[in-house]
Amino acid sequence: MTTAPERAIDQRDALGEPSDPYPQGQVGRPVLRYGGGDRTSGAQRFVADLRFPGSLQVALVTVPVGCADVLGIDVTAARAVPGVVDVVTAADLPSPMPRFGVSHTDRPVLADGRVNYHGEPVAAVVAETLDAAQAAARAVHVDFRELPGVYTLDDALAPGAHRVQEPSLRPGHALADSNVLEEAHYAWGDVEAEEARTEVVVEETYTFPMVTHFPIEPGGTVAVPTDSGGLDVYSPVQHPYLLQRTLASVLGLPLNQVRVFAPDPGGGFGGKQNPKLEPLLAFLALRTRRTCRLVLSLEETFQSMRRAGCRIAARTGFTADGALTFHSVEADFLIGAYADVAPRVMGKGSYVAAGPYRIPGVRIDARAVMTNTTPSTAFRGFGSPQVSWALESQLDAGARRLGLDGLEIRRRNLVAKGEAFVRGESAATADGEWQQSLDKAAELIGWGTPLPPGRGRGIAVGIKPGATSGLSQSLVRLLADGSAIVYAGTSDMGQGARTLWQQIVADELGAPLEQVSVVSGDTGTVPFDLQTSASRSTVFMGSAVLEACKDVRRRVLDLYAESTGVPPEQLGERPGVLVTPDGELALPEAARVALGSLRGEFIGQGTRRLRGKGKHPLGGDAAFYEFNATAIEVEVDRETGELLLTRHVTVSDVGTELNPLQVVSQDEGAAIMGLGHSQMEQLLLDEHGRIRNLGALDYRIPTFKDVPVELVSAAVENHDGPGPYGSKGISEGALLCTAGALGAAVADAAGVVIRDLPLTPERVWTAIQAACPEEQDAQ
Amino acid sequence: MTSTARVPDHLDADELQTVTLTVNGSERTVAVPTHRTLLDGLREEVGLPGTKSCCAEGECGACTVLLDGRAVNSCLVLCVEAEGHEVTTVEGLSADGLTDLQEEFLNAGAVQCGFCIPGQVVSAEYLLRTNPDPDEVQIREALSGNLCRCAGYQRIVRAVQATAARRSER
Ligand code: FES
Ligand code: FES
Numbered sequence: 001m002t003t004a005p006e007r008a009i010d011q012r013d014a015l016g017e018p019s020d021p022y023p024q025g026q027v028g029r030p031v032l033r034y035g036g037g038d039r040t041s042g043a044q045r046f047v048a049d050l051r052f053p054g055s056l057q058v059a060l061v062t063v064p065v066g067c068a069d070v071l072g073i074d075v076t077a078a079r080a081v082p083g084v085v086d087v088v089t090a091a092d093l094p095s096p097m098p099r100f101g102v103s104h105t106d107r108p109v110l111a112d113g114r115v116n117y118h119g120e121p122v123a124a125v126v127a128e129t130l131d132a133a134q135a136a137a138r139a140v141h142v143d144f145r146e147l148p149g150v151y152t153l154d155d156a157l158a159p160g161a162h163r164v165q166e167p168s169l170r171p172g173h174a175l176a177d178s179n180v181l182e183e184a185h186y187a188w189g190d191v192e193a194e195e196a197r198t199e200v201v202v203e204e205t206y207t208f209p210m211v212t213h214f215p216i217e218p219g220g221t222v223a224v225p226t227d228s229g230g231l232d233v234y235s236p237v238q239h240p241y242l243l244q245r246t247l248a249s250v251l252g253l254p255l256n257q258v259r260v261f262a263p264d265p266g267g268g269f270g271g272k273q274n275p276k277l278e279p280l281l282a283f284l285a286l287r288t289r290r291t292c293r294l295v296l297s298l299e300e301t302f303q304s305m306r307r308a309g310c311r312i313a314a315r316t317g318f319t320a321d322g323a324l325t326f327h328s329v330e331a332d333f334l335i336g337a338y339a340d341v342a343p344r345v346m347g348k349g350s351y352v353a354a355g356p357y358r359i360p361g362v363r364i365d366a367r368a369v370m371t372n373t374t375p376s377t378a379f380r381g382f383g384s385p386q387v388s389w390a391l392e393s394q395l396d397a398g399a400r401r402l403g404l405d406g407l408e409i410r411r412r413n414l415v416a417k418g419e420a421f422v423r424g425e426s427a428a429t430a431d432g433e434w435q436q437s438l439d440k441a442a443e444l445i446g447w448g449t450p451l452p453p454g455r456g457r458g459i460a461v462g463i464k465p466g467a468t469s470g471l472s473q474s475l476v477r478l479l480a481d482g483s484a485i486v487y488a489g490t491s492d493m494g495q496g497a498r499t500l501w502q503q504i505v506a507d508e509l510g511a512p513l514e515q516v517s518v519v520s521g522d523t524g525t526v527p528f529d530l531q532t533s534a535s536r537s538t539v540f541m542g543s544a545v546l547e548a549c550k551d552v553r554r555r556v557l558d559l560y561a562e563s564t565g566v567p568p569e570q571l572g573e574r575p576g577v578l579v580t581p582d583g584e585l586a587l588p589e590a591a592r593v594a595l596g597s598l599r600g601e602f603i604g605q606g607t608r609r610l611r612g613k614g615k616h617p618l619g620g621d622a623a624f625y626e627f628n629a630t631a632i633e634v635e636v637d638r639e640t641g642e643l644l645l646t647r648h649v650t651v652s653d654v655g656t657e658l659n660p661l662q663v664v665s666q667d668e669g670a671a672i673m674g675l676g677h678s679q680m681e682q683l684l685l686d687e688h689g690r691i692r693n694l695g696a697l698d699y700r701i702p703t704f705k706d707v708p709v710e711l712v713s714a715a716v717e718n719h720d721g722p723g724p725y726g727s728k729g730i731s732e733g734a735l736l737c738t739a740g741a742l743g744a745a746v747a748d749a750a751g752v753v754i755r756d757l758p759l760t761p762e763r764v765w766t767a768i769q770a771a772c773p774e775e776q777d778a779q
Numbered sequence: 780m781t782s783t784a785r786v787p788d789h790l791d792a793d794e795l796q797t798v799t800l801t802v803n804g805s806e807r808t809v810a811v812p813t814h815r816t817l818l819d820g821l822r823e824e825v826g827l828p829g830t831k832s833c834c835a836e837g838e839c840g841a842c843t844v845l846l847d848g849r850a851v852n853s854c855l856v857l858c859v860e861a862e863g864h865e866v867t868t869v870e871g872l873s874a875d876g877l878t879d880l881q882e883e884f885l886n887a888g889a890v891q892c893g894f895c896i897p898g899q900v901v902s903a904e905y906l907l908r909t910n911p912d913p914d915e916v917q918i919r920e921a922l923s924g925n926l927c928r929c930a931g932y933q934r935i936v937r938a939v940q941a942t943a944a945r946r947s948e949r
Contacts, residue, residue: 032885039893039902040881042829042869049828131812157784215842216833216928219893266894267928298834494892494929661888665931669891672930696838696926704919707932 025507025575027725030661034498034518035264036262047220047236047263048295054084055222055291058284059133060277060300061123061140065370066163066689067149068069068115070122073447074141078125081139083132086288089123093283100262102121102242104181104339106169107375109250109279115144116164116337118690119275119303125457126284126292149372150179151689153311153332156371164337164370174694179370181335183341184350184617188423196327198317202397206390207756208286208739209336209682210309212302214389214701217266220295221278223285229259231282233696236265238273238491244523246275262521268493269673270378271305273533274340276700301693306683307379308345308368309334310534312353315359316394322402322409326361328395329353332369335368336375343368345376348465348618349383355391356421356463356627357432378533380673384736386463389757392447392460392740406459406744407442414438414461415458421463427614430625432653432728434461436716437629444649444712445631447453453639455646459631462736465534465622469612472526472540476505476548476558476606482588483515483576488545489529490520490537494669495538495731496662501545503658504724508549510576510587527605535729538658539623542724547606553578553603556587560594623722627653628733630671631706634687634745641765643679643746645708652713655721655728666712667734672702679706679758801862803871811858818842820858821868829869831896833926840925843898843905844868850905852924869897872904880904880942887938891929892904899925903939912943 018598038044063070073308075087090097091114099105105614123140126134148154150164156179163179175183195201222234230253248258265272277294284292286588296304311332317325331350335342350366360505399409415421422428438461442448445457475487484505491499498518508515520526529541536602556687560578561568572579579592585593592601612620633647650671657663680700684692685689693699719726739757747753752767780889795810798849802825809824818835821844830853831841833856837855845867872878877885881900890896899922906913906921913921917934918939927935 030888033888033890034895036885036890037877037881039890040896041873041877042897043827044893046894047833048832049822137801155847214928215892215894216839216926217831217892218833265892267892269928299840496891520892533937643931654804665888665891665929665934669930669946672932695836696834699835701928702932703926703934704923704932707919709932 026503057130057296059137060121066118068144071143077139078136084125105319107338184347189361191361199320208310208386213271215267218296218301223281250443265493308376312390316564328363331366338375345383353387383583387740413623439628441631456748460737460740467536467762468620472544478602491532535731539723543608544606552604626695626733630741636750641761650734652733670734674735678739817856818853883938883941889934
């Protein structure tokens with residue numbers, strides 16, 4: 001018997017054309033992970049594993065509520081704890097309190113008289129040992145008055161609600177005196193006119209929970225003051241260059257005085273993109289003139305990152321034959337106490353709230369609503385899973401009313417390649433043959449084949465815009481012996497970016513794979529990269545690395561001409577090869593000849609830049625769209641409400657798989673993460689705004705036992721992406737529409753429609769009881 | 780309202796205890812306060828940071844080590860409890876290079892960010908030593924205490940199966 005995992009690989013092998021751009025090359029092959037050996041042997045050093053002799057340890061002081069005025073902080077007892085070096089409160093930091101943030105400069109380095117979410121530090125203790133720091137943190141006496149904080153959308157939007165943000169932080173802004181931080185509006189066609197020709201209207205409200213990233217590495221920061229008055233900062237961030245810029249501006253230092261080392265994140269998923277506690281650590285290190293180290297607990301990580309919850313009210317119209325006529329959406333994103341990147345999550349997520357469909361009339365009104373909760377930030381999918389949950393569920397509701405099935409209604413409405421799915425000024429058109437993914441998913445789940453009683457199937461699709469602007473720069477050094485070093489600032493947090501650079505350079509420069517090494521995670525030596533996010537790295541940094549290789553080849557050609565006297569116009573180059581009048585030379589050999597007895601090396605530079613468009617609501621057109629079709633077969637236990645996923649199929653439109661093994665890993669991982677927010681995950685708050693399920697004991701994520709009986713990941717390859725060899729980004733697709741597929745499968749299996757995630761056994765059971773009172777009687 | 784300092788009453792209890800244990804085959808003596816966990820002792824005192832810390836409450840498995848040959852969450856064991864016992868960490872498993880199991884983790888694509896992997900490898904090694912030919916259900920059961928947020932679960936199952944097959948051929 002073949003096992004489920006073997007089947008997944010077999011399926012993949014059977015699908016599509018072989019993707020090798022160079023038949024003998026490394027690109028397109030399941031090359032094993034760069035640095036994988038260290039990751040299995042325990043030799044990989046994450047931030048908490050780095051040793052800094054003589055460093056000080058930091059512990060944070062918080063208050064046990066989500067919203068409070070700080071009346072006073074007494075640090076006397078804390079300072080008396082042996083080993084304590086410093087206790088820092090807002091009063092010890094510059095005034096006005098330095099603030100930072102990617103979309104609004106609103107987040108203080110330390111709470112400044114007001115605590116805006118549970119877990120926001122009001123003081124930090126620095127001590128010779130962690131025991132002393134923690135003991136002293138407990139000895140800090142904080143006098144505070146709890147305020148009537150707002151913890152839900154209804155709280156925050158109620159008339160007279162407590163204002164999370166000081167209106168003075170948004171001077172002159174129309175929404176300054178409200179908890180709505182920003183709005184986004186998209187509209188095209190005439191919704192009212194479309195409604196007139198509509199046969200069926202579905203009107204429902206959906207909710208998507210707050211969930212937390214839960215990287216297995218909680219993370220932390222080490223700040224080391226340098227002799228020249230600058231700082232070296234170690235933090236497992238996705239955006240080292242953003243952290244560098246933020247620290248430089250908060251501290252008033254030039255960029256070259258702030259060097260960020262970014263050890264590989266032990267999982268990021270968006271949560272480790274933007275600065276959080278690093279500015280505090282920077283101030284502590286500069287004050288004490290000592291290395292300061294903070295390693296977060298998992299609980300502190302929960303309190304520093306999460307996905308925006310969402311409530312979506314949708315009205316959707318269909319003709320009698322199932323064509324969508326209009327879709328109107330009001331989406332409220334429950335963001336947190338500070339903006340972080342949440343307004344963009346709201347704006348970018350709601351941009352695709354009408355999905356990849358042909359809809360003549362659309363109106364989308366979305367709001368980012370502040371609450372006294374953990375600041376929400378980027379999280380795999382970036383707003384798309386929320387809007388997809390509502391839209392896909394609406395499609396299935398329409399299909400049920402019209403007697404169509406979930407596959408058929410999607411086939412009838414899905415746009416073809418080149419067709420617009422967002423219309424109007426900021427239009428977007430399909431950049432892939434998306435129906436192929438839908439058909440493939442249907443085929444792999446056995447759509448339409450009979451099922452035993454108690455089982456059901458659902459199918460859904462999702463899209464997510466990729467990066468809308470970007471800049472990645474790379475250097476490639478071809479050394480005299482034919483080995484090569486790549487400098488690329490992408491953070492390798494599990495997606496395997498370095499492996500791809502190794503594969504690309506091996507093919508482009510003809511170097512053996514194992515003789516290509518990659519340097520990353522150091523702003524002091526590695527050129528600029530805007531960020532590691534939005535599944536951009538393959539497309540952006542991959543192109544920069546490819547360009548750098550071409551630059552190396554041109555330089556080899558030039559110097560070969562100079563060294564040998566062969567006129568350059570008689571020479572040519574292509575991947576791995578220099579073409580001379582006497583025939584082809586392997587590039588490393590040509591390089592050796594060109595370099596001659598002085599040796600030396602070739603240095604190539606590559607840049608990939610995508611300029612934004614000022615007028616576009618997203619800041620520019622997406623470089624590509626991630627498209628995914630997911631189909632799920634589920635068995636519902638009517639007595640307990642438990643779901644057994646018997647088969648889960650995910651098909652992503654990937655352009656070209658540069659490394660099929662890594663694509664499968666990312667795709668399966670995203671699919672299971674999608675099951676997390678669909679089936680079990682949700683942050684619960686008490687009336688004081690504290691997270692009730694704070695920690696691994698009470699907040700459940702998928703385990704080995706939650707993996708579907710069969711999980712099949714497949715890809716569609718049409719080599720039509722903007723990245724190297726026709727690739728697209730692939731890391732988020734498989735969780736975009738997991739919830740919609742699961743919800744439809746449960747409806748098919750048990751006859752109940754649930755509109756609030758997650759689909760916990762309790763919710764499913766309750767819905768079954770409500771729908772079939774006779775079952776209750778029978779018990 | 781105030782958030783008060785429970786004045787740390789254990790400061791005196793911070794007196795160091797000497798603990799002698801065998802780690803990866805060599806005897807090690809460390810001086811630790813009684814509340815120090817085996818996890819922190821291994822990472823900070825013995826100097827073996829391959830064992831990872833995540834939840835620190837026995838729920839994630841990142842800290843898994845073998846204690847007298849049995850897989851335990853080292854965050855739930857006190858250092859002083861390990862006095863006289865034998866501990867094997869991920870570093871000990873791979874002292875002579877990658878094991879067959881670790882190779883199969885790589886071959887299967889099971890290793891993404893890698894943070895959970897040392898714990899997964901130790902748990903899987905324990906499983907294979909106690910049940911050389913586990914079926915898929917047994918593997919999922921045995922590893923269910925090891926969380927992987929990159930969710931390479933299906934890949935890990937494959938790695939364990941491939942290792943079992945390799946070992947049965949020997
Ligand atoms: S750190 Fe020990 S089980 Fe999580
Ligand atoms: S590989 Fe990242 S948590 Fe398991």
